[in-house]
Amino acid sequence: MLEPLPRSFYDRPVVQVARDLLGKLLLREAPEGMVAGRIVEVEAYQGFDDPAAHSFRGRTPRNATMFGPAGHLYVYSIHARFCMNVVTEAEGTPTAVLLRAVEPREGIELMQTRRDLEKVRDLARGPARLCEAYAIDRAWDGWDLTGGEGLWIAQSDDAEDASPKIFTSPRIGVTSAHESLLRFVIAGSPFVSGPRRLAGEAE
């Protein structure tokens, strides 16, 4: 239990990894304490075929991690904040899954301190909020998620998390490729970001 997912989990087609990440636990161990949450919202970014992906125009110092092996963390900054991604597929195939929201399960007080916010629903609802709640910044870029320390992802013990009902929508905030349905959320979860009509009521 709470063993890190193996590299083989990440070394698969990005959309498949994205869907399978829903319901998994994102774990963070720090000197200040432990934080954990259930992943409820992700987006897939498809590299060379995907104008919305950072890697679309080739490798740069910023996106280099996306080109590396699967199972590592890609952290970038935007609008003076941070967002975290999980790198998928083989080395040289720059695909990744953006972690957009988590349902807090453990270490809620620590998240509240880091976010300077009481409301549990908003602690990790949105990619930059999630990073703040987990204290992840650009220094974590390249982190290996299969190590089982610091930051990793594990299967949940709770059977209810095993095969969640998935709702699909266009990605949020992207200025190109509006049409692709590459955002995945756990249907009906109050912890997902975006407008209500994209929260995933129906299937």
Added chain:
DNA sequence: CTACCGATTGACT
């Protein structure tokens, strides 16, 4: 070197 701008958020009407 400067100019532009985004995979966002939070404050405000």
Added chain:
DNA sequence: GTCAATCGGTAGA
């Protein structure tokens, strides 16, 4: 619902 602050990465001069 609307809107502007924010700042590092990237492209172009």
